Amino acid sequence: MSAAFLKFALLNYNFAHYLSTLKPHCMDKYRYMFKDFEEGLFAELKSKGRIVEAKAGQSLLESGQYIRNTMIVLEGLVKLFRESDEGSEFFMYHLHPGESCALSLICDRNVRASSVTAKAVTDAVLLVVPLEHTENWMRQYRTWYHFVVGTYRRRYEELLETIDHIAFQNMDERLEFYLRRHQKALNSNVLEITNTQIAQELNSSREVVSRLMKKLSENGKVRLLKNGIEILKL
Amino acid sequence: MSAAFLKFALLNYNFAHYLSTLKPHCMDKYRYMFKDFEEGLFAELKSKGRIVEAKAGQSLLESGQYIRNTMIVLEGLVKLFRESDEGSEFFMYHLHPGESCALSLICDRNVRASSVTAKAVTDAVLLVVPLEHTENWMRQYRTWYHFVVGTYRRRYEELLETIDHIAFQNMDERLEFYLRRHQKALNSNVLEITNTQIAQELNSSREVVSRLMKKLSENGKVRLLKNGIEILKL
DNA sequence: TTGCGTACGTGATTTTTATCACACAGATCG
DNA sequence: CGATCTGTGTGATAAAAATCACGTACGCAA
Numbered sequence: 443m444s445a446a447f448l449k450f451a452l453l454n455y456n457f458a459h460y461l462s463t464l465k466p467h468c469m470d471k472y473r474y475m476f477k478d479f480e481e482g483l484f485a486e487l488k489s490k491g492r493i494v495e496a497k498a499g500q501s502l503l504e505s506g507q508y509i510r511n512t513m514i515v516l517e518g519l520v521k522l523f524r525e526s527d528e529g530s531e532f533f534m535y536h537l538h539p540g541e542s543c544a545l546s547l548i549c550d551r552n553v554r555a556s557s558v559t560a561k562a563v564t565d566a567v568l569l570v571v572p573l574e575h576t577e578n579w580m581r582q583y584r585t586w587y588h589f590v591v592g593t594y595r596r597r598y599e600e601l602l603e604t605i606d607h608i609a610f611q612n613m614d615e616r617l618e619f620y621l622r623r624h625q626k627a628l629n630s631n632v633l634e635i636t637n638t639q640i641a642q643e644l645n646s647s648r649e650v651v652s653r654l655m656k657k658l659s660e661n662g663k664v665r666l667l668k669n670g671i672e673i674l675k676l
Numbered sequence: 677m678s679a680a681f682l683k684f685a686l687l688n689y690n691f692a693h694y695l696s697t698l699k700p701h702c703m704d705k706y707r708y709m710f711k712d713f714e715e716g717l718f719a720e721l722k723s724k725g726r727i728v729e730a731k732a733g734q735s736l737l738e739s740g741q742y743i744r745n746t747m748i749v750l751e752g753l754v755k756l757f758r759e760s761d762e763g764s765e766f767f768m769y770h771l772h773p774g775e776s777c778a779l780s781l782i783c784d785r786n787v788r789a790s791s792v793t794a795k796a797v798t799d800a801v802l803l804v805v806p807l808e809h810t811e812n813w814m815r816q817y818r819t820w821y822h823f824v825v826g827t828y829r830r831r832y833e834e835l836l837e838t839i840d841h842i843a844f845q846n847m848d849e850r851l852e853f854y855l856r857r858h859q860k861a862l863n864s865n866v867l868e869i870t871n872t873q874i875a876q877e878l879n880s881s882r883e884v885v886s887r888l889m890k891k892l893s894e895n896g897k898v899r900l901l902k903n904g905i906e907i908l909k910l
Numbered sequence: 911t912t913g914c915g916t917a918c919g920t921g922a923t924t925t926t927t928a929t930c931a932c933a934c935a936g937a938t939c940g
Numbered sequence: 941c942g943a944t945c946t947g948t949g950t951g952a953t954a955a956a957a958a959t960c961a962c963g964t965a966c967g968c969a970a
Contacts, residue, residue, distance in 0.1 A: 527844075528844075530844070532843045545832070557833065557836055581815065591814075594832075595782045598778060598782070598835070601835050601836070605766070605768075609758070609760070609842050609879050610764070610879060612925095612927090613926080613927070636946085636947060638946085638947065646927075647927080648948080649948095650926090846956070846957090847956075847957070871918070872917065872918085881957075883957095883958080883959080884957060886918065887919085890920095902966090
């Protein structure tokens with residue numbers, strides 16, 4: 443790996459392809475997302491961070507990867523998964539613009555392997571900041587500390603909610619929860635997702651999802667389109 | 677002092693109400709747990725914190741409760757649960773001496789309702805610090821920041837591990853994991869836990885646990901004692 | 911001692927979920 | 941056009957787990 447690559451220190455190899463295509467810095471248009479950040483902090487975000495674009499479906503972080511950067515979503519939607527030993531990917535939660543992956547914030551100086559997988563759902567723009575800077579910000583900028591603490595709290599609670607569903611509910615309820623979550627995250631009643639993909643993310647099987655989906659459509663809760671699902675009332 | 681009063685005092689108000697019945701401050705003997713803390717920080721722990729004792733089985737924090745204090749375990753073992761709507765309590769993880777509940781650290785100034793339940797497994801001693809102090813420490817003491825960040829990382833990863841097991845594994849493997857976790861936490865091969873309790877904490881049923889436990893004993897992995905389980909090799 | 915409460919063991923049955931087998935529909939590509 | 945690839949729908953069956961219906965054992969207190 444070249445020194446140049448390490449200097450930019452992106453999250454994984456995939457980013458390497460996009461380095462040359464990086465936009466010039468134009469963080470100012472994202473200022474509104476970080477309203478409460480001090481000017482000094484925002485200036486640091488601009489100077490220390492790099493803007494990176496990712497294509498829909500692209501993997502941003504893979505299980506076992508080392509985390510050297512904090513990653514903040516500026517545009518688009520990112521999905522986080524937990525990976526099983528056999529490779530199936532269990533859906534945990536979404537990251538929206540202005541949000542950050544908890545894992546990438548917490549890893550202070552020590553380089554740590556990640557235990558989750560991140561994927562861009564839509565085309566996405568990310569701000570990537572080497573961890574050595576963000577650890578300093580933690581002590582210098584009160585609003586950064588709040589950002590980190592708030593991120594952690596939200597991620598933690600979303601994980602708890604996920605646990606509720608796998609621990610306490612049956613597949614039919616879990617499927618409805620999955621659909622509602624995606625409806626909300628994509629802000630759309632039409633989800634272009636295959637049953638196969640849903641089954642993988644719920645760690646179930648295609649046939650089961652197919653049958654449950656049929657039941658949902660019989661109950662008028664969804665309508666099955668040729669390549670997607672329209673949510674009517676959930 | 678009645679159990680009802682204790683519960684009331686612990687949960688609804690700052691632990692202050694029955695502080696008079698507690699031991700005098702003797703934090704110095706716990707200094708070794710916080711080796712890396714600056715002297716100033718430790719002094720603050722001593723002056724701002726209160727030492728509280730809890731009896732085995734006592735509830736320390738209930739779902740829906742407001743969190744006004746950071747809670748650090750000094751002695752004993754504490755267990756954390758996620759509660760379902762129907763009231764069943766799903767085991768999340770243990771807190772050992774020197775560890776803290778992530779939720780109680782993160783709630784900055786805003787008063788927040790907790791979404792988990794904590795119970796003392798053994799008789800326990802806790803250090804309780806009002807949140808208004810700990811938020812300041814976050815910016816003043818580098819080692820406190822590390823403590824909080826480390827706590828969060830560990831709790832988050834333990835939650836992820838829990839998710840792995842409910843999402844990807846069958847009850848037999850989950851039971852083994854449960855037993856190993858408790859063996860480690862209690863540092864004992866003999867667990868005085870009833871099958872009924874295990875079933876509740878795994879959100880399964882007594883009969884299922886009973887049958888699986890029989891299988892484990894047939895395979896020589898555990899020995900069933902009259903009031904407990906001896907772990908042989910897991 | 912008897913009675914009661916709590917925990918346990920186990921067969922039978924049902925529910926839920928996963929798996930297997932196979933047919934079909936639409937897209938793509940040479 | 942046929943071959944192939946993906947995604948789907950569905951019946952049959954199997955496996956996992958939950959539930960029901962018992963009977964048993966032990967501690968404890970009236």
